[in-house]
Amino acid sequence: MRYSLKTHKGVSLVGLILLVSVVCYLTFNTFKLRDEQYQAVEKTLINEHYTQRIRNDKVFPGGVAIIDRYLMGNIHALETAYQRGSEVFASQKNLVLDSMFQALREGNTMDSLFAVVKTEYQLDEDLEYLLTINNIQLVFKNMMLVNAYQAANPPSFIADSLNTSVGVRIGGNLNTPLPQNEISNITVSNAEDYNYWMTFSLHADHRNRTWRVMKLMMPTLLLALFAIGCVVSIYYVTYRNWLRQKKLAEMKSDFVNSITHEFNTPLSTIIVANKNMQNDHILANAENIKPLTKIIERQSLRLQKLFDQVMDITTMDDSTLQKEPYELHQLLNEIINDYNVKLSVQNAAVTLHTVAQPLQVELNKFFFMTMLLNLFDNAIKYNHSEYKQVAVHTALSENTIKLKVSDNGMGIPGREIEHVFEKFYRFQKQGAQHISGLGLGLYYTYQCIKSHGWRLSVESREQVGSQFTIHIPHKS
Template sequence: MRYSLKAHKGVSLLGLILLISVVFYLTFNTFKLNDKQYQAVEKNLIDERYTQRIRNDKVFPGGVTIINRYLMNNIHALEAAYHRGPDIFEHEKNLILDSMFVALRKGNTMDSLFAAIKAEYQIDEDFEYLLTINAIQLVFKNMMLVNVYHASDPPPFLPDSLNTRAGVRIGGYLHTPLPQNEITSITVSNAEDYNYWMSFSLHADHRNRTWRIVKLMMPTFLLALFAIGCVVSIYYVTYRNWLRQKKLAEMKSDFVNSITHEFNTPLSTIIVANKNMQNNSILANAENIKPLTKIIERQSLRLQKLFDQVMDITTMDNSTLQKEPHELNQLLAELVTDYNVKLSVQNTAVGLHTVSAPLHVELNKFFFTTMLFNLFDNAIKYNHSEQKRITVDTTLDENTIKLRIADNGTGIPDKEIAHVFEKFYRFQKQGAQHIPGLGLGLYYTYQCIKSHGWKLSVESKGDVGSQFTIHIPH
C-alpha cells in the first residue's frame, strides 16, 4: 500500500509538472514570436526611408564625404605603413580611425532624418535608434584585403560608451542592439585596387521593449497563469479527496476488524457458557449454574454497551439534543462517585475539584454522562502507570466555564491530536495494539461537545498525560 501511494504521488506529480511545462513552453514561444514580430510595420517603413536617403551615400546622408576624406586620402600612406610593420600600421590606422569616427559623430545627420521619419509615420517619441559601423576593410594593390576595424575586436582608443555588440556607435541613444530590433545592415564594396569595404547597420526600438511586449502579452500571461492555477487546484482537490477516500476506506476496514473482534469475544464467551450449562454434570449441581449465568449476564451487558455505542453515534449525527438545566458541580460529583463505585481497575481513582459557586448549565444528561465516561475509559485504557490518576476540575473564567479532565497516561503525539476525534480512528502506538475499542469514543465525545455548542482544547505530552478542556459558555 505504501509503494502504491508513492507510485500514485510520483505519477500525479510528474503529470502536473509536464502539464505546467507545456503551458510554460507555449507561453514562452508566444513571447518569442511576439518579440520577433514586434514593430514589424515601423521597421519596414524606417528601412524604406533610410535606404532611399543613403542610396548613393554611406552610414548617413553626407557620410561618404567624411569617410572618403579619411580612408581614400590616406590609403597609400596606410599601405606603406602596412609594409613597414604591424606596429607602425596599427598606430597609423588607429589615428585615422579615431579622427574619422569623431568626424562622423560630429557630422551625423541621422538625428534629423530619424526625427522626420517618426513625425511622418507618427511613431512614439520614445522610439530610439542606434547607427553603428560594424567592420572596415581596406583594399590595397592587387586586391589585397586588410582588416582595419571589426566589432568583435574594438581598438583601444574607443571608450566603452561607444562600443556596442554591433560595432562603434556613430549616432543614436539606443543602448541594446538586438537581432529583433535591427532595421537594416548594409555592406558596401568596390572590386578595385585602393578602395575599401564597409558594413554598417541601423537599429531602432523602444526604450522599454521587453515591458511593452509583456503588456502586449498580458492577456496570454494571465490566461496561462489562470490555467496553471486551475490545474494545480484541481490536482490538489482531487489528490486531497483521494487521500480522504483512501483514509476513510482504511478506517472502515479497521472498524470492521475491530467490531468483529469486539463482538466475537463476548459472543464466544456466551456460547461456551451456554454449552457448559447444557452439560449434565454441571446441571446436576445448581451451584455450578450461577457463575455461568453471571458470565452470560456480563457478556450480554458488554454486547449491549457495544450496540449502544454504535447507535449513540447515529443518534448524535441525526438529531437535535434535548437539553435541560443542571447544576454542573453537583452533576459531576454524582458521575465521579458512580464511576468510582463501578471501577474495577486497581490503583485507579478519579478526583474532583470544583469551584464553590454554583454553575448552572443546560445539557443533555445522557450524552454528557456517556461523553465523560468515554474520557475516563480512555484515560484508564491508555495508561501504563502503576497508580492511575484522573482529575476533574472546574474553573470560572469571565463568562466561560472550563471543565478539565486530566490523566497521567501515555499521552498523544501532537500530529495525532487532530485525528483522534475522527470516526473509527484509532491511535496505533507501539504497545497499545491490544487495547480493545471501535475508534468511536473520542469521536462521540467531540460530537457531543459540538452538539452542545461548546468548544474543546487538548494538551498532551508523551508519557506525562493528557488534558481535555471543555469550554462551556456561562
C-alpha cells in the first residue's frame, strides 16, 4: 500500500510538473514573440529615415568625409607598416583608428537626426539610440584584405565605456544593443585596391523595454497564472478525493473483515450449541439443555446488538431525537452503577465526581447511555494497566456543562485523534491489533453528541491516558 501511494504521488507530481512546464514554455515563447515584434512600426520608420539620410554617406550624415580623411589618407602608410611587421602595423593602425573614432564622436550628427525623427513621428521621448562601428577591413594592393578593427577583439586604446557587444560606440546613450532593437546593420565595400570595407549599425530602444513588453504581456501572463492555478487546484482536489476514496475503500475493507469476524464468533457458538442440543446423549438429560439455551440466547443478543449498532449508524443522521429533561447527576449515577456491575469480574472501575448543584439537561436517554457506554468500553478495551480506572467528572463553566470522561489507558497518538471519530476507522497501534471491534463506537459517540447539538474535545497522551470532554449548553 505504501509503495502504491508513493507511486501515485510520484506520477501525479510528474504530471503536474509537465503541465506547468508546458504552460510556462508557451508563455515564455509568447513573450519572446512579443519582444521580437515590439516597436516594429517604430523600427521601420527610423530605418527608412536613417537609410535615406546616409544613402551616399556612412555611419551618419557627414561621416564619410571623416572616415575617408583618416583611412584613405593613411592607406599607403598603413600598407607600408603592415609590410614591416604586425607590431608596427598595430601601432600605426591604432593611432589612426583612435583619431578617427574621436573625430566621429565629435562630429556626430545623429543626435539631431534622431531628435528630428522622434518629433516627426511623435515617438516616445525616452527612446534612445546607439550608433556603432562593428568591423573595418583595409584593402591593400591586389585586393588584399587586412582586419583593422573587430568588435569581438577590440584594441586596448578604446575605453570600456565606449566598447559594446556589437562594436565601438560612436553616439547615443543606449546600453543594451540586442537583435530585437537593431534598426539597421549596413556593410559598405569597394572592389578596388587601396580602399576599405566597413560594417556599422544603429540600435534604438526604450530604457525599460522588458517592463513595457511585460505590460503588453500582462493579460497573457495573468491567463497563464490562472491556468496554472486551475491545474494545481484540479490536481489537488483530484488527488485529495482519490486519497479519500482510497481511505474509504480501505476502511470498508477493514469493516468487512471486522464484521465478518464479529458475526462469525456468535454464529459459530450458536451452531455448535445447536448441534449439541441435537445430540441424543445431551437430550437424555434435561439439565444439559438449559446451559445451551442460555448460550444461544446470549449469542443471539450479541448478534442483535451488532445489527442494531450498524443500523443505528445508517439512520442516525436522518432521525430527529426525542429529548426529555433529566437530572444529569442522577442519570450518570444510574448508568455508572449498572456498568460497574459488568466490571465486577474485572480489575476495573468507573468513578463519578460531580459538582454540588443539580444540573438539568434535555437529552435522548437511549443515545446518551449508548454514547457513554461506548466511551467506557473503549477506555477499558484499550487499557493495559493493572488496575483500569475510568473517571467521570462534571463541571459548570458559565453557560456550559463540561462532562469529562478520562482513563489511564494506552492513549491516542496525536496524528490519530482527528481520525478516530471516522466511520469504520480503527487505528493500528502496537499492542492493539488483537482488540476486536467494528470501528463504529467512537463514530457513534460523535454522532450522538452532534445530534444533540453538543461539542466534543479530546486530550490524550500515549501511555498516560485520554480525556473526552463533552460541552453541553446549559441555561441557568
